[in-house]
Amino acid sequence: MKLLLTSGGVSNDSIRDALVDLLGKPISESRALYIPTAQWGHPMLGPQSVRRSVVGEPPFHRLTSLGWASLGVLELTALPTIGEERWLPWVREADVLLVDGGDATYLSHWMQQSGLVDVIPTLSETVWVGMSAGSMVLTPRIGDDFVSWPDAPDDRTLSVVDFSIYPHLDHEQMPDNTLANAESWAADIAGPAYAIDDETAIKVTGGGTVEIISEGHWKAFPA
Numbered sequence: 001m002k003l004l005l006t007s008g009g010v011s012n013d014s015i016r017d018a019l020v021d022l023l024g025k026p027i028s029e030s031r032a033l034y035i036p037t038a039q040w041g042h043p044m045l046g047p048q049s050v051r052r053s054v055v056g057e058p059p060f061h062r063l064t065s066l067g068w069a070s071l072g073v074l075e076l077t078a079l080p081t082i083g084e085e086r087w088l089p090w091v092r093e094a095d096v097l098l099v100d101g102g103d104a105t106y107l108s109h110w111m112q113q114s115g116l117v118d119v120i121p122t123l124s125e126t127v128w129v130g131m132s133a134g135s136m137v138l139t140p141r142i143g144d145d146f147v148s149w150p151d152a153p154d155d156r157t158l159s160v161v162d163f164s165i166y167p168h169l170d171h172e173q174m175p176d177n178t179l180a181n182a183e184s185w186a187a188d189i190a191g192p193a194y195a196i197d198d199e200t201a202i203k204v205t206g207g208g209t210v211e212i213i214s215e216g217h218w219k220a221f222p223a
Helices: 013-023 037-041 047-055 077-080 084-093 102-116 114-123 178-188
Strands: 003-005 031-035 070-073 095-101 129-130 162-164 194-198 202-203 209-214 219-220
Touching: 003 013, 013 129, 013 202, 013 209, 031 084, 037 047, 037 102, 047 077, 077 102, 084 114, 102 114, 102 202, 162 178, 178 219, 194 202, 194 209, 209 219
Parallel strands: 003 129, 031 070, 031 095, 095 129, 162 194
Antiparallel strands: 003 202, 194 219, 202 209
């Protein structure tokens, strides 16, 4: 699977160009599935934010309103009840999975419960576009400060990549997301990590090659 791990979605031309490069064809010719599951695990999100994300209403428009050839919704909490024989073809037919933010531990739980995490290694040509928690879920840990789901056993996530992500760096609506706090978070993570703002993405391709795509600012923290 090819990864485009963002903080704020496809927010600028550089990130959009990186997405087209990963797809290998125009967005207008690509089939997308949108995954809102992480939103249900976050106390500040719910039916209205999911609706606004699905219809691409600002400020929730940076995944679904890019001009896809087709766009469907894949709700992971439903998958265990309908059987893999139904949902697996939907996933395999998609060119891209658009994975929204919310709580990464909740999303991690349902990726495991649904069986989607077991399918990821077989989707070599599929692109994963994560936003916030949708990116963090693929990392080894997210840090206790980013866990909002009460039933999360700890801050561990799926370890698809070997680095962690601190999102929304210096966001105007998140005054605690400062570089100083990111540095403290990284020290606790005790592994390689990146702090990225909403104008930055991390592109991961075959062999784990990592490239920073940014029109904003970011900082790398070595292990």
